[in-house]
Amino acid sequence: MTEMMQDEKARAAAWFGELRDRIVAAFEALEDSQATGPFAAAAPGRFEVTETKRSSEDGSDAGGGLMSVMRGGRVFEKVGVNISTVHGTLGVAAQKSMAARGVPGIEPDPRFWASGISLVAHMQNPHTPAVHMNTRMFWTPNAWWFGGGADLNPCIEYAEDTAGFHAALKSACDAHGPDYYDRFKAWADEYFYIPHRHRARGVGGIFYDDLNTGDWEADFAFTQDVGRAFLPAFLPVTERRRDTGWSEADKDTQLIHRGLYAEYNLVYDRGTKFGLATGHDANAVLMSLPPLAKWV
Template sequence: MEEQKKQAFEWFCALRDKIVESFLLIEEQAFTGPKVEKRKWNRPGGGGGESTIIYGNVFEKVGVNVSKVHGKLADSVINEIPGAGENNGEFWASGISLVSHMQSPLVPAAHMNTRLIYTSKQWFGGGMDFTPIYRDEEDCKYIHESIKTTCDKFDAEYYPKFKEQCDSYFFLQHRKEPRGIGGIFYDNLNSGSWKNDFKFTKAVGAAFLEIYLHIIHQHMRKSWTKEQRENQLIKRGRYVEFNLLYDRGTRFGLMTDGNPDAIMMSMPPLVKWM
């Protein structure tokens, strides 16, 4: 178990480094000097993490978190975490999470996270999804075909199952509308082979980076209007509503005494409600 934890955390850190390096290269290609902030934090009950935030002219704000936390859950939330009740609330969790808000209204916002959790049970979870301001059918086709190709290498049932879970999960019930064009979402993944589940989780992270870099390069240099920017800021309001009302990662972070600034990293720098 300790070796599994070590391998997973090292992968999450390596993926973070590759993502940050790739995004900074895009900013350099756009001849801009981005601002990069790194913040480390410690969890009072055990563990901690690090946030890397980039502010640039392509990425208005993108944050990448890695964390490794452990300890005992409060009695009030033990029943919300599978296996915690049978383990006296003891848990260990590690993962990577990313949320990207772009300067251009023509480049979709993106979210990706993968994680490994131990209580009396053990499972992987995560996924990716994309939120364009203006839907592009070619982008949508490319994204979903690429995700399906990744999933099919492991199990032909993964893509349809995880896509449906994504569509169901990333839905704003109070507005009766989806957050974006979807992707995949999986949780409590334990096929009986830790090795295969870890390979799948690594493949999801690698596929996200390849997909998003392609989409960014397709649209980052296109011109856009003030009206499109205004619509972008309003659409971001939906993103904020989802993350504060429904997001499980936000809830898990708060329930386990995570760092509030890291948890709220997903918030866009500018947003409007009309």
């Protein structure tokens, strides 16, 4: 059914690369524009780019991508923007997981192809929230789907920031379906929840997975608009908070919240589990972890 999707795969992979370039440029421009605060005298942060590879069991080429990480910037303490395009054969555990979610047609032919972008930013200023965004396309010989979303993770919450972030994502959703925002916001609230802490990871956003309406062009267009909405959602929040003064108590609050973020990503995050289980570069998979965290 989906065997002849080479053009669609190429278009999706190219788009994720374009989005990566756009975000990297915007984040480096933000570093250049930071003229005040305790890190303003430092050189503006720049991304270090590393090629990544997926390891296949027989040693054959299984794809890879680019890991772009900035550390110790004026605005960003650590931010990673990764893209990858990988392929191979799904293991039994991955097949069972997808089958349990209702993904069709996995077991008869476990070959897969996946491409996407993943971003996590941890900020210098505790008043500026951390953020996560990713979008992806997944293909098997019998199915294809899109997934992704974005969520805001403040350690010190501001209602204005939450409202603005959600408004930008809602605008992207509303252009494609009157129920998309409500559905995908509720999904994010459920997905980005830490059961053992009985609390959400942050203030939410949107999350969707296994999106296949039967119209590849429409689903790809929606996924592109989710990616385009990220910078308008996040940059105003960062620009609003990056010069706010902070105390040692504020920094302590940030480090404790980062501990929650690390717990979620290591224990529950679907992308982390998939990346490690399928042999992708471990440094790229674990790029989302904060540079410093604290537990009480």
